[in-house]
Amino acid sequence: MIRSELIQKIADENPHLYQRDVEKIVNTIFEEIIDAMSNGDRVELRGFGAFSVKKRDARTGRNPRTGESVEVDEKHVPFFKTGKLLRDRLNGG
Amino acid sequence: MAEKTLTRMDLSEAVFREVGLSRNESAQLVESVLNHMSDALVRGESVKISSFGTFSVREKAARVGRNPKTGEEVPIHPRRVLTFRPSHLMKDRVAAGNKR
Numbered sequence: 426m427i428r429s430e431l432i433q434k435i436a437d438e439n440p441h442l443y444q445r446d447v448e449k450i451v452n453t454i455f456e457e458i459i460d461a462m463s464n465g466d467r468v469e470l471r472g473f474g475a476f477s478v479k480k481r482d483a484r485t486g487r488n489p490r491t492g493e494s495v496e497v498d499e500k501h502v503p504f505f506k507t508g509k510l511l512r513d514r515l516n517g518g
Numbered sequence: 519m520a521e522k523t524l525t526r527m528d529l530s531e532a533v534f535r536e537v538g539l540s541r542n543e544s545a546q547l548v549e550s551v552l553n554h555m556s557d558a559l560v561r562g563e564s565v566k567i568s569s570f571g572t573f574s575v576r577e578k579a580a581r582v583g584r585n586p587k588t589g590e591e592v593p594i595h596p597r598r599v600l601t602f603r604p605s606h607l608m609k610d611r612v613a614a615g616n617k618r
Contacts, residue, residue: 514556
């Protein structure tokens with residue numbers, strides 16, 4: 426399923442809404458999640474899962490091709506943990 | 519940087535603000551978006567949201583695990599797990615936003 430198919434499904438279920446509003450709704454949801462994580466916040470969607478930010482410490486990496494050492498700065502990466510309900514549903518629960 | 523936790527309420531509040539539907543309907547729409555994504559994943563489909571990321575379902579084979587406390591062997595059944603791969607845009611924004 427891709428973004429446009431998701432938008433289409435929501436539009437089909439809500440014939441009273443304009444297509445562009447449905448697009449705005451779906452986009453707002455994803456935008457809000459990215460925004461929260463950019464501020465270092467968590468987004469917890471019970472039953473679905475939780476988005477959070479993890480810190481990766483600075484380290485000395487290596488260029489795998491040349492074997493050369495490179496300093497990698499500390500950075501923050503997005504992380505998603507599946508919710509219990511969805512995990513159970515994936516396994517026939 | 520005080521860490522907050524956002525919930526469905528915050529997402530529906532954002533929809534309410536941006537689109538001007540009632541709070542109630544905004545909440546229902548957030549719920550349907552999550553439901554459609556969950557249903558697709560349960561059917562075994564990937565969910566690809568451009569510039570957000572990709573959720574995909576992976577099959578894990580059965581293996582013998584061990585209770586780390588007792589050392590006892592326990593069979594781990596084959597199962598399906600969900601993985602999320604953030605888009606470059608998400609990674610870049612999260613990295614930039616959390617830089618000190």
